[in-house]
Amino acid sequence: MTTLTETLERAPALEDYFGLSDAELHERIEAARRTLGERLVILGHHYQRDDVIRHADLTGDSFKLSMQARERPRAEFIVFCGVHFMAESADILSAPHQKVILPDLGAGCSMADMATVEQVEDAWEQLESIGVIGDFKVMPITYMNSSAAIKAFCGEHGGVVCTSSNAVPLFDKSLKDADKLFFFPDQHLGRNTGVKFGIPLEQMALWDPSKELGGNTEEQLRNARLILWKGHCSVHGRFRPSHVDQVRAEVPGIKVLVHPECTREVVEKSDLNGSTEFIIKTIEAAPAGSSWAVGTEVNLVNRLVARFPDKHIRLLAPDLCMCATMYRIAPQNLAWALESLVAGRVVNQIIVPDETARWALVALDRMLAIK
Ligand code: 13P
Ligand code: SF4
Secondary structure, three states, X not given: OOOHHHHHHXXXXXXXXXXXXXXXXXXXXXXXXXXXXXXXEEEEEOOOOHHHHXXXXXXXXXXXXXXXXHHOXXXXXXEEXXXXXXXXXXXXXXXXXXXXXXXXXXXXXXXXXXXXXXXXXXXXXXXXXXOHHHHEOEEEEEEOOXXXXXXXXXXHOOOEEEOOOOHHHHHHHHHHHOOEEEEEOEHHHHXXXXXXXXXXXXXXXXXXXXXXXXXXXXXXXXXXXXXXXXXXXXXXXXXXXXXXXXXXHHOOOOEEEEOOOOOHHHHHHOOEEOOHHHHHHHHHHOOOOOEEEEEOOHHHHHHHHHHOOOXXXXXXXXXXXXXOOHHHOOHHHHXXXXXXXXXXXXXXXXXXXXXXXXXXXXXXXXXXXXX
8 A cells, every 4th residue: 555655756847847948848748647537537727728638638718627627526626717716617517536737726817806895895785774775676787707705705695607608697696686796807898798787877776895985876776777896807808999990991791790898888889798618609600702800819819720710710819818826736746646646645735615615505596506
């Protein structure tokens, strides 16, 4: 029998991988995958770089990947090539015997970091203190891009989680069930979805957590149908309405397809908007010869360009719209995480505390129940 000391001696260190060539890393990752077999599933978000996504068993948007975490009960290890909130959701949705691993713990999401649970609790208390919660039924909804603690807050307060692929059916139901929605943390997805339901901008209050009452008057909050947390994605924030004008002037007839994390002005000027999975399906179904300007993360757009040489696809903005935190998951981290598993050592495991996981699951299950 191998002792713990022997196991730890065999386990590799991350630094060991920095000097390896691309080919060596590729080979070692594949060898580790073969050794671990069905004990392992690697999930890859669409924004991952090519040299990582090529090793994924399954790819998807954050909604699809969270479902897949649940649908692979035989895999003992779920290695999540994505960002922290996605790995947390996978841990919540997976079975107790499964371990979720994030190959680089620094792979966060700057938008998710724009709302802490303490700030959300404080905002809720302020709304209670002025009677907005009480006189009205307010439902908290959090975007998937948020901490497990905020998802748990929503679960405990009758709320739900949503993703960019199901925001419309979720708002549809929630607007019937409640007088007001308090949406965290992406103001743009919240606003873009609210507009689809005909909610005027005057009935959308923006909640700035650094200000008393989020920077609103009591009257504004009483009149609001949607209260939007002041968060955003800096990657999608780089797309500007002028980029849409420019590309339309350059390529007559081009279709503009964007992610709903873009600003309302960009989404309104676009032809279509939807999640990363929606963007891929739309391009797949487009006729040969058609032209597309795509407003989302560059790794995904570059892959679409390479995959569909018969279609004219380009990034909507001329500058590099790359998610720097997603990019942190490099082949070195993946090789280290997998070979550590082969050596019997679980590194970078994401564990959501039981009580948080219990309530977050309530909010996620409410989401999954809505088609
Ligand atoms: P999707 O849900 O479309 O995968 O988007 C997640 C994300 O982080 C987009 O920036
Ligand atoms: Fe977060 Fe934006 Fe990166 Fe998506 S693209 S993970 S929202 S920082």
